[in-house]
Amino acid sequence: MSQNHQDSAWGKLQTMLPQWVHESKAYTEDGQVAAYIPELARAPQNVLGICLMDAAGDTVVGGDHDFRFTLQSISKVFTLILALMDRGEEVVFSKVGMEPTGDDFNSMLKLELVEPGIPFNPLINAGAIAISSLMAGSDPAAQTQRILQFFRDVADNPTLAINHAVHRSESDTAHRNRSLAYFLKDNGVLSGDVEDVLDVYFSHCSVEATCTDLARMALVLANNGVDPIRNLRLMPRRYVQIAKTFMITCGMYNASGEFAMNVGLPAKSGVSGGILTMVPGQYGIGVVGPALNRKGNSTAGVHLIGKLSQEFDWSLF
Numbered sequence: 303m304s305q306n307h308q309d310s311a312w313g314k315l316q317t318m319l320p321q322w323v324h325e326s327k328a329y330t331e332d333g334q335v336a337a338y339i340p341e342l343a344r345a346p347q348n349v350l351g352i353c354l355m356d357a358a359g360d361t362v363v364g365g366d367h368d369f370r371f372t373l374q375s376i377s378k379v380f381t382l383i384l385a386l387m388d389r390g391e392e393v394v395f396s397k398v399g400m401e402p403t404g405d406d407f408n409s410m411l412k413l414e415l416v417e418p419g420i421p422f423n424p425l426i427n428a429g430a431i432a433i434s435s436l437m438a439g440s441d442p443a444a445q446t447q448r449i450l451q452f453f454r455d456v457a458d459n460p461t462l463a464i465n466h467a468v469h470r471s472e473s474d475t476a477h478r479n480r481s482l483a484y485f486l487k488d489n490g491v492l493s494g495d496v497e498d499v500l501d502v503y504f505s506h507c508s509v510e511a512t513c514t515d516l517a518r519m520a521l522v523l524a525n526n527g528v529d530p531i532r533n534l535r536l537m538p539r540r541y542v543q544i545a546k547t548f549m550i551t552c553g554m555y556n557a558s559g560e561f562a563m564n565v566g567l568p569a570k571s572g573v574s575g576g577i578l579t580m581v582p583g584q585y586g587i588g589v590v591g592p593a594l595n596r597k598g599n600s601t602a603g604v605h606l607i608g609k610l611s612q613e614f615d616w617s618l619f
């Protein structure tokens with residue numbers, strides 16, 4: 303039995319989580335499941351699940367915590383860290399900036415408007431596509447394999463795999479991402495074959511996981527790159543600091559300011575409804591609720607994390 307089992311926050315979590323999940327579940331009605339990737343439209347509207355994990359690996363779970371979903375934009379946090387590990391800060395920040403856009407996650411507006419035409423940050427689609435082009439590996443298959451292996455290492459789950467139906471569905475319909483990528487190619491941001499880069503991007507977005515996998519991955523970020531369960535450093539502290547800073551400023555897209563105000567934790571959302579967040583130094587948290595608000599964040603998921611943050615005074619600010 304870990305220390306946490308006796309501590310009052312953990313006990314309160316265990317007691318209260320079912321009720322809080324139940325209350326937040328009502329907010330699934332306010333959102334809509336993403337349909338622009340046809341395969342994602344099959345997700346049920348009213349799912350809400352959560353897993354919180356402490357440094358000993360003990361978990362508290364609630365709702366539909368076994369629901370499987372694809373990482374989508376949550377993967378961008380870890381490809382950013384991998385690109386930093388493979389290429390270093392100088393190369394990465396010659397391809398992407400450090401600022402929020404205030405625009406939708408798939409917008410191309412500022413790419414043309416603002417010199418020198420590099421994506422504003424690595425968590426919008428254009429930025430993440432640029433990051434996908436930086437992965438070490440001789441061809442797209444090797445790059446994808448390297449990313450998948452890194453995700454498996456961080457999640458401590460060798461069974462993490464690509465959902466090929468989602469990958470195909472996105473690839474068949476990614477007209478906007480394709481145009482972003484060709485635009486980046488024209489601006490000199492992407493080297494290599496555009497379709498190859500896109501294939502790597504669609505692949506890491508299509509890795510399937512559960513809330514428990516997200517919580518496990520978040521736990522490593524919460525501990526600045528060290529997995530506290532295996533007592534193993536998986537990534538340099540500096541790169542985790544960079545990733546968490548982006549999560550605060552851009553992780554919830556153009557709702558990041560509101561999320562920082564109401565929740566105050568580093569977080570990253572994805573269009574399949576996942577949210578990865580953490581209480582630094584304490585817990586990794588994974589949430590899923592496929593019904594999204596207009597800005598692409600899980601309605602019920604945001605509500606549930608907000609409730610927890612208020613109850614336990616988790617805001618960093």
Ligand SMILES: NC(=O)CC[C@H](N)C(=O)O
Pocket residue numbers: 373374375376407408427472479507571572573574598
């Ligand atoms: N917000 C997201 O999760 C976007 C990721 C998705 N694969 C896309 O490119 O549209």
